[in-house]
Amino acid sequence: MLKRYAGPVLFHAAATVIAVMVLIPFFWMISTSLKSKGALTAVPIQWIPEEISFEGYRKVFEVFPFARTILNSAIIAVLTVSIRLTAASMAAYAFAKIRFRGRETLFALILATMMIPQQATFIPLFLVMKELDLVNTFTGVVAPSIFNAFAIFMLRQHMRTISDAYIDAAVMDGAGHRTIFIRLMVPLSAPILATLAVIAFMDAWNDYLWPLVMLTEPKKMTLPLALSKLSGQYATDYNTLMAGSLISIVPILIVFLAAQKHFRAGLQVGGLKG
Amino acid sequence: MEHSRRQFGRFAAFWFLLPCLAGLILFSIIPVFYAFWISFTDWDGLKPIDPRAGVPGFVGLDNYAAILAGEEFWRVLRNTLFFIAMYLPLILAASISAAMLLNRPYRGVAVYRVLFYIPVLTSWVAGALIFKSILSPEYGGVNDILRIFGIPGPGWLYDAKWAMPGIVLASIWKDMGFFALIFLGGLQGIDTDCYEAAKIDGAGVWQRFWHITLPLLSPITFFVIVICLIFSFQLFPQVMIMTDGGPIGATQVMVERIYRYAFSYYKMGYASAFSFILFAIIFVFTYLQLKLQKKWVHYDA
Incomplete structure (x- = not known):
């Protein structure tokens, strides 16, 4: 009898220890965001604020165009998703289903660019954007997402598994590549597109270095x-900073949890890309 | 039929590839060559480029020589290696343990998997701010917990010795869920027959872990180590937000230096040269690991 319960009890004990360590910082964030400025430096430390104060939440919208900022993040994330997915699925279709000279070489070149880290190329990329007069524009922030080797790779792998019989049938009916791509390949790639959309959204929503270089106007x-x-x-106004942090985390959590239900397997891929 | 389809619409490939190839050329290939040229100049990034007026001035390998001869580059490299020395063993231990728990067939596993993953979803800026607050020497939660155990907490981000460990702590918290999920994928690929056979032969829990799980997990471990090393050389947001490279340069790292030289000191040429050195380091790591992997990774089983 005892032995039967030992496994689950040990499991939950160990998992709870890790979960608590992961969640303490989040608890700290929520609790700090609800403190008044005076309570921030109270000794002994108040893990649960003695008095709930929304000072931080008020201030974050007062001292900064924060509502505008949320909208900007949403616009940039949605643009990134649409540009990355459109361009990548088109390229993936060509690599998977159209025969042309130099196809494998070109594909290998695209895979090779995955070895170039963003952190080593943000300066040259910034210089190019400056030449194109795109600094301080959303276009400049989202434009580089038109090329994403990882998305092309994932979509191409998936499209290769779609049977050629579908295409042959469509060709017999007189369909061109454009019709085949839009009516056939895109719908058949929906699960992988959804996964890539979540990854692209998270990338854009959380990115720091590239927007930091490109956007200098607070608005x-x-x-x-x-x-x-x-x-x-x-x-030192940690109540304000934690309120802002919390507001930035909530939307991405909602996106993730909503997505998680629909394609859990896909998010394993998401885990691989981060 | 197959033949006619092959022939059909080959030129369409061009149009389908156009957006992505334009992006590849404009945002990947051109920038790399452009910056390579800039790295041999003294350009400040501000004056309009005009070769006839001698802007930017060509300085040959001066930028590279100045970086490699200076004391700063080696300090930054030491800081990064200090980070790796703490981060790598801790992240491997933490994420393998988490993955082994998540691989158990108990109820509630799905909930833990989501919980462990929340820091990965959080932006680094928010995560760094949380840790800056919780690591505050006097008013932070971490030192308050240490106080319960009678341990006097260090000055963390305000102490040159403890700032990097503070950043490591935040990084472990942020990345554990990410690598746990990768290890979980590896664990799920291990054939349960191996364990059954070992059990029959009388192998204990630890023996099974050391002699079955770890060796069979080695391709994934190898992959994770490479990614960790690459991550480590790309440290940036946590440093910018938590310490700004301080105190007294104890947490200065490469990307932070590159950003600083380009956008605070306006030394574009120098910063570009620094970028290429970083690129070379990451490239060498990836290449070396790919070569070494053959020696100790078990792909068969």
């Missing part, structure tokens, strides 16, 4: 930029 900033700007100006 155009994304959430991570606004938070880092605030932390420079109000370094």
